[in-house]
Amino acid sequence: MLNLEKMLTEIDQINTYKHFGKVQRVVGIMIESAGPEANVGEVCYIHAKSNGRNPTIAEVVGFNNEKIILMPYSEVAEIGPGCLVEATGRPLSIQVGKGLIGNVVNSLGEPLDESSLPSGLSNYVTEQAPPNPLSRPPISEPIQVGVKAIDTMLTVGKGQRIGIFAGSGVGKSTLLGMIARNSEADINIIALIGERGREVREFIDNDLGQEGLKKSIVVVATSDQPALMRIKGAYTATAISEYFRDLGYKVNLMMDSVTRFAMAQREVGLAAGEPPTTKGYTPSVFATLPKLLERTGTNERGSITAFYTVLVDGDDMNEPIADTVRGILDGHFVMERELAERGQYPAINILKSISRVMKQIASSKHQDVAQQIRSLMATYEQNRELIQIGAYKRGTDQEIDKAITYQTNIQDFLKQGVHDSYTFDESIKEMEELLNGGGAQ
Ligand SMILES: Nc1ncnc2c1ncn2[C@@H]1O[C@H](COP(=O)(O)OP(=O)(O)OP(=O)(O)O)[C@@H](O)[C@H]1O
Numbered sequence: 148m149l150n151l152e153k154m155l156t157e158i159d160q161i162n163t164y165k166h167f168g169k170v171q172r173v174v175g176i177m178i179e180s181a182g183p184e185a186n187v188g189e190v191c192y193i194h195a196k197s198n199g200r201n202p203t204i205a206e207v208v209g210f211n212n213e214k215i216i217l218m219p220y221s222e223v224a225e226i227g228p229g230c231l232v233e234a235t236g237r238p239l240s241i242q243v244g245k246g247l248i249g250n251v252v253n254s255l256g257e258p259l260d261e262s263s264l265p266s267g268l269s270n271y272v273t274e275q276a277p278p279n280p281l282s283r284p285p286i287s288e289p290i291q292v293g294v295k296a297i298d299t300m301l302t303v304g305k306g307q308r309i310g311i312f313a314g315s316g317v318g319k320s321t322l323l324g325m326i327a328r329n330s331e332a333d334i335n336i337i338a339l340i341g342e343r344g345r346e347v348r349e350f351i352d353n354d355l356g357q358e359g360l361k362k363s364i365v366v367v368a369t370s371d372q373p374a375l376m377r378i379k380g381a382y383t384a385t386a387i388s389e390y391f392r393d394l395g396y397k398v399n400l401m402m403d404s405v406t407r408f409a410m411a412q413r414e415v416g417l418a419a420g421e422p423p424t425t426k427g428y429t430p431s432v433f434a435t436l437p438k439l440l441e442r443t444g445t446n447e448r449g450s451i452t453a454f455y456t457v458l459v460d461g462d463d464m465n466e467p468i469a470d471t472v473r474g475i476l477d478g479h480f481v482m483e484r485e486l487a488e489r490g491q492y493p494a495i496n497i498l499k500s501i502s503r504v505m506k507q508i509a510s511s512k513h514q515d516v517a518q519q520i521r522s523l524m525a526t527y528e529q530n531r532e533l534i535q536i537g538a539y540k541r542g543t544d545q546e547i548d549k550a551i552t553y554q555t556n557i558q559d560f561l562k563q564g565v566h567d568s569y570t571f572d573e574s575i576k577e578m579e580e581l582l583n584g585g586g587a588q
């Protein structure tokens with residue numbers, strides 16, 4: 148009875164009018180239409196004139212006097228003056244649930260292989276507000292990443308957000324794949340934003356592999372897709388992570404790359420008439436980044452440990468996106484070509500990298516040993532040139548002698564083959580033995 152009443156009131160309240168507008172102008176990727184009444188962020192269908200064609204899905208991105216400005220999620224085809232624009236009254240939502248695990252989906256949450264979605268999924272709006280800062284538990288325990296160099300020297304906390312700063316081809320995708328396979332997280336959500344199609348296949352087949360895919364959901368928005376789809380890919384992956392965080396899961400979110408997300412946002416901003424600022428990035432890029440990156444981390448139910456890759460040309464860590472992202476996150480790992488060229492994989496420059504929560508989560512003994520190794524590495528690095536040209540004479544300085552003695556062992560310890568995996572405890576034990584056991588020579 149109660150149900151019937153509820154349904155009757157719902158029927159009373161239902162909006163039986165469809166809201167339509169008409170396309171008036173298309174400039175580049177922007178579509179201007181007179182009506183319908185719709186809010187920014189709302190999804191609209193643009194109906195083609197010829198029957199039988201699927202409508203183009205678009206989103207309201209702005210207004211101009213009485214006109215609304217839309218941007219399509221797909222390529223614009225068969226849109227002409229007077230095409231009908233139908234408002235849905237809703238922002239973009241996706242279907243999400245446990246059935247999605249092991250799947251590869253696009254930015255709208257649809258399977259990439261065009262199969263159908265499993266049943267039992269629920270609707271979830273992709274743009275959400277970050278958790279209330281006061282309801283966020285502080286990061287208090289480490290999470291095993293399964294990469295020795297990280298677990299020992301740059302310990303990551305459950306719910307920490309890390310930026311991985313690297314140029315092209317230094318091993319980002321390989322590292323993300325290793326983390327996905329080796330970490331103790333319950334589930335990986337992997338967002339591939341703005342990659343080439345070929346790289347997506349390679350990542351899924353080689354870096355992630357069957358073993359990794361079993362506990363992952365991959366969201367893909369390749370570089371050839373419209374800018375809005377690349378932006379949505381980041382939101383969709385974040386929304387899926389939030390869904391699982393609310394179920395109490397330990398979630399890993401990996402986004403490759405946040406730079407490509409920023410570039411897509413710049414494309415949309417410029418098309419919408421925003422002024423370009425540093426390096427052509429528009430103000431909305433800098434307003435959007437914190438909104439996206441603040442959504443991950445801990446909440447009262449679970450945690451999203453997030454890894455965002457940032458592309459840096461050369462060594463330019465002060466490039467505007469790198470600089471902004473570094474300021475928002477709780478740590479950054481710097482990967483360097485020079486190390487990769489020496490075969491030092493994973494090519495993380497420990498001395499330039501930092502995990503800002505390591506102090507809160509690692510035992511004092513662990514921190515102590517890590518600090519000793521760090522200072523040996525720093526001493527060696529400061530004197531590298533002298534040592535390598537043979538200008539340093541052993542016995543001149545005790546610290547330098549010690550750094551030279553340990554250098555090879557430290558480097559070997561930090562190396563890890565793609566398919567080697569270590570538990571957190573194994574890595575810590577090996578690190579402690581490194582100093583106890585003495586140097587190689
Ligand atoms: N741990 C490792 N051990 C051995 N080789 C590695 C390791 N990590 C990366 N490599 C080598 O580095 C190459 C490039 O790695 P990867 O594709 O992960 O880089 P990337 O930074 O993702 O590149 P891109 O910028 O093109 O996306 C790999 O083909 C592999 O040969």
Ligand SMILES: [Mg+2]
Pocket residue numbers: 319320321346
């Ligand atoms: Mg890559």
